[in-house]
Amino acid sequence: MTYKTKGFKRAFSLILAVTILVAAGSVLYRQQITQWLEQDARNFLVTEGAETTTDISHVFGIQLQILTAIAVSLENQDLSNKSGLLAYLHQQNQRNSFQLTGFQFPNGQTLLSDGKTTRNLLSATDVESAYEHSHFISAPRAGLAEEEQVIILGVPVLKNRKQLGIVFAVEPIKTYEEVLGDSSLGEKGLALVINKQGDVLIAYPRPIASNIFDIAESSLFDAGKSAGQIRHDMNENVSGVSGYTYNKIHRFSSYFPLGYNDWYVMSILPTESVVAKAEHLVKMSLFLCLSVIIALVILLLFILYLQHQSAKALFHTAFVDPLTGKDNLNAFQLKFLAAVQKFKQEQRACAMVLININSFKAVNNIYGFEQGDKVLQQVGKELQTGITENELFCRGGGDVFFFLMECPSREELGRRIDALTVRAGQLCHVGKEYLPLSFTCGIYVIDEDVPFYMMMDRANLAWASAKAQAGSKVYAFYDREYLRRIVTEKRIESSMEQALKDKEFKVYLQPKYDFKTGRLVSAEALVRWQHPEQGVIPPDWFIPVFEKNGFVLKLDMYILEEVAGLLQRRREANLPVVPIGVNFSRLHLDDPDFIDMLLQVMEKHNLPHNLVEVELTESMVMDDVMRMTRVLDELHIAGFSVAMDDFGAGYSSLNVLKYLDFDCVKLDKEFLAKGEGNPRMRQIISGLVKMIKEVGSHIVAEGVETKEQAEFLRSIGCDTAQGYLYSRPLPMDDFEQKLDEDARIAAEEEPPFTF
Ligand code: C2E
Ligand code: CA
Ligand code: CA
Numbered sequence: 178m179t180y181k182t183k184g185f186k187r188a189f190s191l192i193l194a195v196t197i198l199v200a201a202g203s204v205l206y207r208q209q210i211t212q213w214l215e216q217d218a219r220n221f222l223v224t225e226g227a228e229t230t231t232d233i234s235h236v237f238g239i240q241l242q243i244l245t246a247i248a249v250s251l252e253n254q255d256l257s258n259k260s261g262l263l264a265y266l267h268q269q270n271q272r273n274s275f276q277l278t279g280f281q282f283p284n285g286q287t288l289l290s291d292g293k294t295t296r297n298l299l300s301a302t303d304v305e306s307a308y309e310h311s312h313f314i315s316a317p318r319a320g321l322a323e324e325e326q327v328i329i330l331g332v333p334v335l336k337n338r339k340q341l342g343i344v345f346a347v348e349p350i351k352t353y354e355e356v357l358g359d360s361s362l363g364e365k366g367l368a369l370v371i372n373k374q375g376d377v378l379i380a381y382p383r384p385i386a387s388n389i390f391d392i393a394e395s396s397l398f399d400a401g402k403s404a405g406q407i408r409h410d411m412n413e414n415v416s417g418v419s420g421y422t423y424n425k426i427h428r429f430s431s432y433f434p435l436g437y438n439d440w441y442v443m444s445i446l447p448t449e450s451v452v453a454k455a456e457h458l459v460k461m462s463l464f465l466c467l468s469v470i471i472a473l474v475i476l477l478l479f480i481l482y483l484q485h486q487s488a489k490a491l492f493h494t495a496f497v498d499p500l501t502g503k504d505n506l507n508a509f510q511l512k513f514l515a516a517v518q519k520f521k522q523e524q525r526a527c528a529m530v531l532i533n534i535n536s537f538k539a540v541n542n543i544y545g546f547e548q549g550d551k552v553l554q555q556v557g558k559e560l561q562t563g564i565t566e567n568e569l570f571c572r573g574g575g576d577v578f579f580f581l582m583e584c585p586s587r588e589e590l591g592r593r594i595d596a597l598t599v600r601a602g603q604l605c606h607v608g609k610e611y612l613p614l615s616f617t618c619g620i621y622v623i624d625e626d627v628p629f630y631m632m633m634d635r636a637n638l639a640w641a642s643a644k645a646q647a648g649s650k651v652y653a654f655y656d657r658e659y660l661r662r663i664v665t666e667k668r669i670e671s672s673m674e675q676a677l678k679d680k681e682f683k684v685y686l687q688p689k690y691d692f693k694t695g696r697l698v699s700a701e702a703l704v705r706w707q708h709p710e711q712g713v714i715p716p717d718w719f720i721p722v723f724e725k726n727g728f729v730l731k732l733d734m735y736i737l738e739e740v741a742g743l744l745q746r747r748r749e750a751n752l753p754v755v756p757i758g759v760n761f762s763r764l765h766l767d768d769p770d771f772i773d774m775l776l777q778v779m780e781k782h783n784l785p786h787n788l789v790e791v792e793l794t795e796s797m798v799m800d801d802v803m804r805m806t807r808v809l810d811e812l813h814i815a816g817f818s819v820a821m822d823d824f825g826a827g828y829s830s831l832n833v834l835k836y837l838d839f840d841c842v843k844l845d846k847e848f849l850a851k852g853e854g855n856p857r858m859r860q861i862i863s864g865l866v867k868m869i870k871e872v873g874s875h876i877v878a879e880g881v882e883t884k885e886q887a888e889f890l891r892s893i894g895c896d897t898a899q900g901y902l903y904s905r906p907l908p909m910d911d912f913e914q915k916l917d918e919d920a921r922i923a924a925e926e927e928p929p930f931t932f
Contacts, residue, residue, distance in 0.1 A: 188477055219418050222446055223418055223431050225360050226432065227416075229356075229368050229433075230434075233379075234436045236352070244312070245311075252334060259288065270290035276327065276347045277291060277321070281304070281342055285297040299329065303329065307333045307343050328347075328353065330346050357442075358381040367381070367444070367446075370442055370443075371389050372439055373441065375408075407432065411441055428445050431444045495507055500557065501572050503570065508571060509570075526584045527583050529581055532618045533616060533640060535614070537576035559604050563596075584620075602615055618652035618653075619636040619653060638663065641663075681706055683908065684909055685907060688907070689758075689898065691898075692896060696919060697915065703760070703906045705906075730764055734774060734778070743757075743909060752916075752920075756789065758790040761791055763793075763797040763800065766797065766808055772808075791818070792819075794822045795824050809839070820877070823843065826845035841874055844866075845879060850880070863893040866895060867893075876894070880901075882901050
């Protein structure tokens with residue numbers, strides 16, 4: 178699974194979880210809200226009921242107070258003056274806005290403020306109650322006008338406890354209905370004034386039944402209340418709240434004693450309106466929640482998208498080569514182990530291959546970096562086509578490409594790489610110009626479980642060895658011997674300067690003998706490195722390294738110094754001396770001060786110049802004949818004798834020899850070895866020697882190991898012999914002894930060697 182689908186999956190499960198949570202939450206929320214609102218409704222009913230009760234009771238109170246005030250003023254009036262009383266009643270009625278104000282005499286005669294006179298408008302209960310309780314309030318009853326319900330309130334007029342009559346007010350029931358209507362129960366609410374028997378006396382906006390208990394009896398009450406309980410509450414003059422279901426509608430009701438008669442004010446509110454409110458609230462909240470969730474989801478998706486984009490960009494910079502658009506070294510390394518493992522499992526050999534474009538710097542220099550990049554792109558594209566499904570490819574940076582390739586055999590892999598590089602080398606164009614390219618490759622056949630960077634190093638070393646083989650080779654395989662050499666070289670290079678200071682380089686001298694006389698006639702100085710840890714190191718190990726890094730220039734001069742020192746010492750001690758050959762590297766030929774330096778050493782040690790023979794190898798001569806001619810002339814002028822070393826080892830040209838005036842020619846030991854048991858070769862050697870003698874050079878045979886060789890060489894006319902048969906190269910002391918001995922024998926005129 179990729180990080181991308183993982184991210185989205187995570188996001189969606191998060192969204193799902195949030196949605197479930199919100200759904201569950203909203204159900205709970207709805208329940209809670211309903212509960213709260215129901216509680217709220219109960220509380221509301223209680224306050225609203227109490228308020229309505231106060232309002233109604235207040236109205237009754239004020240009306241009774243007004244009537245009481247009228248009654249008090251009537252106490253002192255002449256009640257027999259009917260017209261005066263009537264005018265007074267009329268005036269009071271006007272002032273207090275009753276429907277009617279009246280006065281009933283104890284005999285039942287009644288005067289009304291509208292001027293009418295009737296009998297007994299008040300009931301006996303009214304009158305009785307008035308005198309007993311100082312007031313009365315009647316239940317609604319038919320008014321004077323038709324179909325009009327009114328309530329009559331009255332107070333007695335007493336003078337010295339004498340009952341003078343009752344002053345009363347007639348008020349339409351509408352007045353009280355309006356007071357009930359002022360409550361804030363809303364359209365669905367109901368406010369009633371009832372008596373303890375449950376009879377509805379006043380109702381707003383409409384009566385639901387003539388008796389409340391009729392309803393209560395057939396209602397289903399919420400826990401903790403019942404019709405009986407309400408009845409009981411009312412008998413006890415207590416207020417209360419109840420919830421009940423009637424006609425499938427649930428309602429709340431509160432009841433408060435009014436304080437007049439046995440009346441109660443009851444407020445009723447259907448729960449339905451509360452629930453509707455809750456539902457609305459829940460809906461609103463849910464909508465809000467959903468909006469927030471949707472916004473969050475959009476935000477989340479946007480963040481994921483940005484994350485994905487930046488991860489993609491990061492991946493690109495980390496694992497894609499910007500030039501070729503293919504894997505870079507990081508990606509290559511990541512896939513490498515698994516790929517190698519697969520090859521192993523299938524028991525197929527594989528190799529890490531490094532391919533480098535030759536002289537790519539020149540392409541950059543000539544065409545510029547932009548074109549150089551295009552060339553790299555073309556090459557990368559072409560090289561990439563050369564791999565199979567299980568193999569890997571990347572650009573390692575610069576003009577270096579890496580592969581992991583199958584290696585059925587070195588030959589087969591070599592052929593593939595040849596074909597690949599030839600094809601890639603032929604396809605490149607800069608603009609319209611054809612640009613042939615060549616490559617050098619290093620191959621490490623994976624034969625060991627070493628870290629990736631070591632494999633890279635090994636491919637690199639193999640590449641360096643291919644490169645060192647002078648461009649003729651397209652590829653080279655890594656081998657341990659090569660690595661060992663490199664390590665030795667590095668070790669040699671790091672310690673050579675110090676070794677020279679510490680005089681670790683020792684001069685060995687190999688004597689040369691005259692074939693005819695058998696006398697020690699000269700010697701060759703050969704360097705040895707007396708290493709404190711490794712013992713004696715032969716020159717073949719370090720001279721090539723010093724030739725590469727130029728240190729041989731110093732070393733040769735050091736050897737010359739040592740040789741000159743020896744000669745000087747012996748001369749000054751009057752001991753016998755012989756000319757000593759010193760090897761000089763080809764690098765000296767480029768040094769304009771070469772001969773001056775030689776001369777300086779000779780002067781310093783006060784030596785005749787012919788005591789040092791300059792040995793130059795045959796290959797140096799063939800490098801640049803003109804230059805060699807010049808150097809030879811200069812050396813001759815300076816008085817040195819010059820030997821051509823290793824003659825016959827390379828491409829000898831006898832013609833060249835004719836033009837070059839070497840004092841001595843040293844026949845190469847390998848060349849002589851070829852003559853062993855080979856008559857034809859012997860003939861060639863014999864012919865050569867003759868010819869060399871004709872141009873007047875002295876001939877030294879090197880590497881003479883057997884008497885047979887010696888006999889042959891002497892027979893064909895060689896002058897001098899050098900080889901293990903006579904002596905190995907000797908430390909200076911040993912050589913001096915040998916020289917002294919030779920001189921002693923010569924004095925006795927007995928040559929040491931005769932053939
Ligand atoms: P070279 O100048 O051809 O020296 C002769 C080499 O042949 C010496 O090897 C010597 O030990 C070896 N040799 C002599 N007789 C025999 C023999 O009978 N049989 C065999 N198999 N070998 C024999 P060495 O000393 O190892 O030197 C190798 C090469 O190192 C020399 O070859 C020379 O080219 C170079 N070299 C030695 N010393 C110096 C030096 O001071 N300066 C420079 N530039 N090169 C030096
Ligand atoms: Ca030599
Ligand atoms: Ca030689």
